[in-house]
Amino acid sequence: MTHARFVCCFLLIFPLFRLSAEIPLAAVSTDDARTMLIEAAQKYRGVPYRYGGMSRQGLDCSGLVYLSFRDSFKVEVPRRAEDLYHWTERLEKAAIQPGDLVFFQRDGHIFHVGIYIGDGWFFHSASDGPKTGVMYSRLNESFWSRSYAGAGRALP
Template identity: 40%
Template sequence: MKNSILYCLAAASMVLSFFFENTPATTAQSSASLVSQQASLLSGLFATEEPHATGLLTSSDSTEYTKYATRLGIEPSYDDNKTLLATVVSWLGTPYRYGSNSKSGTDCSGFVTRVFKEVYGITLQRSSRSMFEKVKHVQKDEMQTGDLVFFRRGPGQPIYHVGIYLKDGKFAHSACGGGVMVSSLTQAYYSRNFYAAGRVESN
């Protein structure tokens, strides 16, 4: 009888020993597997999001910026509004036509209103004088890309012309002699008649 009891206790001891020795290993393996799967999943998620999160320029972006800047006569800068540059480039060479605002012909305010609508979704007043009344006035040395530049023919004279400031002293506009083009504020005519700059504030 004693021997039977001893044999039973020994068998039970072996079973318990086997259980405690192998269960942690199995759990550890399962945990390791789970951690590996989670790491793989997270890695996949980060790999998917990374190109958007970093905002890195592609070679295509770089080429486009350079192309637009060259056409506009400005230095390429990859923080410029590419849509604005591309839109202005698409209007270059459009003939001047008083009272119109299409690519078959446009006057200065027509050009500005179309560009702002296409690029920013903003509807501006149709005349340069009305635009001037609605913008936030800024100093000449504080102008930024997308600001408006206004011109008049001497003190006390009404505003007669408007353009879109680009950078490096250059602005895009539709001129009576030549249509949509890029000119410099340092040119004698525009330097003499420059009146003020204004910033369009979104509602």
């Protein structure tokens, strides 16, 4: 999707949704929207991993993204990591900003998503490894750097 088409679709769809204080998303600055998304996600820190999970009892990676958007903007986004990948605007790694989504692949398929928070860190719900559940990780960690598939922008 070209940037112009993405922005056009975004502006047509997102003003219909409201924040909890009844402020149109279009009225929120980009920086504020990014901060709101990250803060919403961080409220789930420490929640255990659960495949298909969508509650504080357990979350998977796309469930974390879904709930973060819902909690922040009352917006429903695609529920699967691969669908989120296709839904977002592609970004070069150097252009990633806090609040953008980062994606990871295995065997050519997107299997994981996280929310970039800045300085090489992202927030996600990990299902495997020495630690699992909702946590911070670095993009340059061996596993994540090997499986990095790209980044996508969902916010303006």
